Amino acid sequence: MRGVELVRSVGISTYVQQQKAELGKQTKHVRDFSVFDFSYIPDQPVVRRECRELIDEMLRFDISGIGTHMSIIGSRGSGKTLMLKHLQRVVPKQTSLEFVYANCRHHNTSFKILAHLLGEKPRGASLPEYYEQFLARCPGKTVVVLDEIDLMSSKDRNREILYLLSRSEQPFMVVMLSNSPQVLKQLDAATRSSLQPMPLHFRNYDAGQIQDILKQRAQLGLKEWDDGMLAEIAALTTRMTNADARVAIKTLKYSATRPRDDTKACFERARRDIVIDMVNDLSDANLTILWAAATSKSDLAKEIYKRYCRFSRDHQEKPFSYVHFYANLSYLQSVGLVALVATKVGRTYTNRVILTADPRTVDQLATLRFG
Ligand SMILES: Nc1ncnc2c1ncn2[C@@H]1O[C@H](COP(=O)(O)OP(=O)(O)OP(=O)(O)O)[C@@H](O)[C@H]1O
Ligand SMILES: [Mg+2]
CATH class of the missing domain: 1.10.10.10 (Winged helix-like DNA-binding domain superfamily/Winged helix DNA-binding domain)
Structure with a gap:
């Protein structure tokens, strides 16, 4: 008996009671669901080698006050957002750098980004007014992280904020994150020549790195797991996606909460979910x-x-x-x-x-x- 038929036959109250017990059984290996959330930031992310170059540039900026702007390129789920959010937590505590962060998917013009960084609703003022306020708000050495910069609206094709920040007398280091290098080609000549961003490629994770990420989530979120299964998820993820850590983490979650499905079925389900999210975005x-x-x-x-x-x-x-x-x-x-x-x-x-x-x-x- 399936779906609504089952509920009808036993009645809602009995169904709730039985299903609660069943789901409790299925999720008995989970200690903490929050570590499977994509916005979860682990205290110690698995370190990728490109990270050092990025940190060193930030430290040089801290010492010299001259920022090298950076363009970080990496495919989906290669840890760009996580790494910058983690550095935002760690670096200001040990340096004189300030960090500000905006995601251009949600704030897709220079005007909206500045309004967001000022904590204002994007209306009322003009772009130059917001920019003046922003300069006053961030007088010290500031790292400006612009995530998903490729999603800025075509209305702001020249990405004016980049031009303004790169021409500023105040010390800024702009770090742009995106999936493709295309965005740099789209900049107008004036912005490109004053910004001159240094490209940094986040290479796709290999199976070993994905396995490390999974092991960390398993240790934090599960009561028990099988290392062989982690290796299988890592192998599927690197072979059949661009090593998207999101697919791997979601597969692990399904494997822990849907004990009747095998790893391949959980992987397919996770991959389908991620594609649906991507298309909807x-x-x-x-x-x-x-x-x-x-x-x-x-x-x-x-x-x-x-x-x-x-x-x-x-x-x-x-x-x-x-x-x-x-x-x-x-x-x-x-x-x-x-x-x-x-x-x-x-x-x-x-x-x-x-x-x-x-x-x-x-x-x-x-x-x-x-x-
Ligand atoms: N090095 C890592 N250590 C621990 N977790 C990681 C690591 N890299 C990625 N993850 C996890 O994988 C998921 C995807 O990472 P993230 O959102 O940073 O990818 P992204 O490169 O920003 O992708 P997109 O291009 O889609 O924005 C997140 O849940 C993140 O916590
Ligand atoms: Mg991201």
Whole structure:
């Protein structure tokens, strides 16, 4: 007997009692659920080697007052946000540096970022006014972390805040986090030349590093676990995703709370959840492009572009130019939702767009958003 039938047959009260006991049994190995939350910051993150370079630049900034701006690039779940949030906890205690942090997904223009850093609602003042207030608020050596900088709105294509901070007489060190190097290419020449960010690549984790991350979560969150299972999750994660630590952590959580499912089933479930989160987080334009790729008969980028244009016009939206459309496809590639493969058709080279997500899921999520 399944679902509602079961509840009907035993009655709600009995069902609650039985199901509570059952779930209690299933989760008996869990000591602390909070360590499986993606916003959880462990006291001692597993250290990756690129970390040292970043810390050393911060210490040089502390001593000299001259900040080297940095652009940290790494694929999804490579620990960028975690590492900067951890350094924000640790570094100011031992130096004279201040840290401020903004996520450009939630504050997607220079104006909104400054308002957020000032703790204000983004209205009422102008950008120069907010900037003056910000300078007054942060007179000392300040590390400005701009997370998910690639998600700033196209309305602020020049990312004015970068220009302002890089030209400031006050000591700032800007640290930008993103999935792809594309963002640096999009900056206008004036900003690029005064910012001159130093790129730092967070390499994808290998299976050993993912296993260390899992072991740490297991020690903190579980009463018992099997090291062989941690190794299996780490191997699946590095082989079948871009070593996304989120997928690994969620698989571990499912393995601990769904004892009837094997590791592979938990991994597939975790991966599907993460893809759904990722697709739901896309802007309308990017979701339209992904939908066009998921439902097009042809996988050639030019054909997908035509389908995307038709859909946009049908929904009274002005479609992007092909160049802008292609930049968005590159973004979808950088977050791991599609792969672009160069191919020769006739005499010219073009790109095939290979979806890594399930096309039916993409279609369903687009229907939910656009109707
Ligand atoms: N070195 C690490 N030690 C412990 N936990 C880690 C480490 N790296 C990543 N994690 C965990 O993996 C998850 C994903 O990490 P994080 O959010 O920092 O990735 P990200 O690189 O910012 O990804 P995105 O590009 O999607 O923003 C988080 O729950 C984080 O706590
Ligand atoms: Mg992040």
